[in-house]
Amino acid sequence: MRVPSGGRPVKEVGEFPLIDMIDGVVSATLPRRLRMGIGDDAAVWRPRPGRDLVFTTDILVQNVHFRLDWMDWQAVGHKALAVNLSDVAAMGAQPRLALVSLALTGSERDREVTDLFRGMNALGRRHGVVVAGGDLSASPNGVIVSVTVIGETSAGRRAVMTRDGARPGDIIGVTGPLGMAAAGLRVFQQQLLTLDGNPAMREAYSRPKPRVREGRLLARAGVRAAMDLSDGLLGDLPKMCQASGVSAVIDIARVPIPNAIKWNFDDWFDLALRGGEDYELLFTAPPAVFARVCRAFRLAGLHGPWRIGEIVKAGAKGPEVKIREASGKVEEVESGAYTHWG
Ligand SMILES: Nc1ncnc2c1ncn2[C@@H]1O[C@H](COP(=O)(O)OP(=O)(O)OP(=O)(O)O)[C@@H](O)[C@H]1O
Ligand SMILES: Cc1ncc(C[n+]2csc(CCOP(=O)(O)O)c2C)c(N)n1
Ligand SMILES: [Mg+2]
Incomplete structure (x- = not known):
């Protein structure tokens, strides 16, 4: 039998505090x-x-x-x-x-x-x-x-894109639609095999498309801040805001959430923004760089990017993500999406 050795169960600690604890153990001295x-x-x-x-x-x-x-x-x-x-x-x-x-x-x-x-x-x-x-x-x-x-990275190319590079005034972009993989998971879990558009949802869940070409074009166009969306926009964007010391405002009407999701699921907002496993790239860039990205994507025959909001200075409460409703009203939104151990 396993004898409890002290400490808390990791399901109570949570995934991200646990990563911080691991970081505390291994990151004391890092090579240059x-x-x-x-x-x-x-x-x-x-x-x-x-x-x-x-x-x-x-x-x-x-x-x-x-x-x-x-x-x-x-x-x-x-x-x-x-x-x-x-x-x-x-x-x-x-x-x-x-x-x-x-x-x-x-x-x-x-x-x-x-x-x-x-x-x-x-x-x-x-x-x-x-x-x-x-x-x-x-x-x-x-x-x-x-x-x-x-x-x-190619020799002589600009440095890699990181989560700590977002700056106030940057436009926030994503490389593709959000929510299809989470919808696919729902289709499997609830056996929704007659739902309109369900094959594309199952495909998004089973065979996500890594945005490798898009990532290289972003870096080449001068984008400094990016991450991939594995846990959902409202789980991942707060990580980028935290790392960069900034806040973000998302224009909900601009987020590319397919109609097949909005029309079929009452909880489409949470499904698309907290469901996870989209594996689209989330990035931020000053307007001139964003325009360069749009040109580069068009020339390469790639879809997007979609402009979904902007980075602003962090307020008194520190880095946070807010949502601009279609009416123009800006509302607070609870951060958080998929985590292991609930
Ligand atoms: N067991 C671990 N040991 C050391 N570092 C870890 C461990 N688990 C996660 N990390 C590190 O924690 C950081 C944050 O992880 P996070 O899950 O947010 O990002 P990610 O790896 O992009 O996510 P995903 O697993 O969804 O792809 C990463 O740099 C990752 O390498
Ligand atoms: C059978 C089954 N049940 C639930 C899910 C949902 N799920 C599991 S891990 C994850 C986030 C990314 O994982 P990680 O952070 O480990 O990279 C999500 C949304 C699934 N994919 N399959
Ligand atoms: Mg990642």
């Missing part, structure tokens, strides 16, 4: 070449001036992140790599290598495991990424897929 440690979408290591390497890792746990009666094995492979590519994209870097650790119960078929790697490889090929290694282990309670991706 580590340009970014805990706190952003990826760690940044500068082996020499003019070249940054980025490192990120994300884990998918059966029945926490995916269910095998909802997703086939190729989709699990796709999603496990996609969520990592998304973090590299958020830094504005080019992903190169993936390491894949897999824990299996033993009853899976060899064919299912190779399917997982087929799904991963197909996505990797589209973004110039190869699987370069990994690890295998047993897992008594379901499949675990942990992927690490390494990326690089």
Whole structure:
């Protein structure tokens, strides 16, 4: 039997305070070449001036992140790599290598495991990424897929985009619609298989598209602040505001939330802004840089970006996110979206 050793249960501490506690243990002395440690979408290591390497890792746990009666094995492979590519994209870097650790119960078929790697490889090929290694282990309670991706910035290119680069006066942009993956999760959970538009929702949940090209174009256009939206806009934007010491006003009428979501779900606001797993990029930029981004996206044939609000100075209460209603009225909104252990 496990003897309680003191301390609080982590489900009471919460995911983000726990990260702060880990940070407190490991971040006392960091080498100068580590340009970014805990706190952003990826760690940044500068082996020499003019070249940054980025490192990120994300884990998918059966029945926490995916269910095998909802997703086939190729989709699990796709999603496990996609969520990592998304973090590299958020830094504005080019992903190169993936390491894949897999824990299996033993009853899976060899064919299912190779399917997982087929799904991963197909996505990797589209973004110039190869699987370069990994690890295998047993897992008594379901499949675990942990992927690490390494990326690089081009020599001489501007520095990576970070969460602490947002400044008052910046426009806030996103690279695509919000809420489709959360709607897909709802479709699976409630078996809404006759709902209008449900195949696109299930696809958004099962096979998110990492915005790798968009991330590189943002960085090249001079964007300094970006992150990817994994936990939902009202979970992630407050993190960016906190890191940058600024507040944000979101124009709700400008947020690209598909009509299929607004028309089908009464709780569309929470679904789209707190549901998570969109894997779109959230960025902020001064108006001139934002205009450059719009031009670059148009020339590259990419959709967006969508302008959804602006960064303002933090008030007396410190960094916060507010919502501008369609009427023009600005209202406070509770921060918070998906977190582990509720
Ligand atoms: N177990 C851990 N050990 C060290 N650092 C961690 C650990 N878990 C998270 N972090 C770090 O905490 C920071 C914040 O994590 P957060 O979950 O907000 O971002 P993320 O990794 O982009 O999210 P997601 O997991 O949704 O992709 C990241 O820099 C991450 O590397
Ligand atoms: C079966 C099943 N149940 C619930 C969810 C919802 N969910 C799980 S993790 C997460 C946020 C990002 O995760 P992380 O912060 O770990 O990267 C969300 C919205 C799901 N995907 N699958
Ligand atoms: Mg991220």
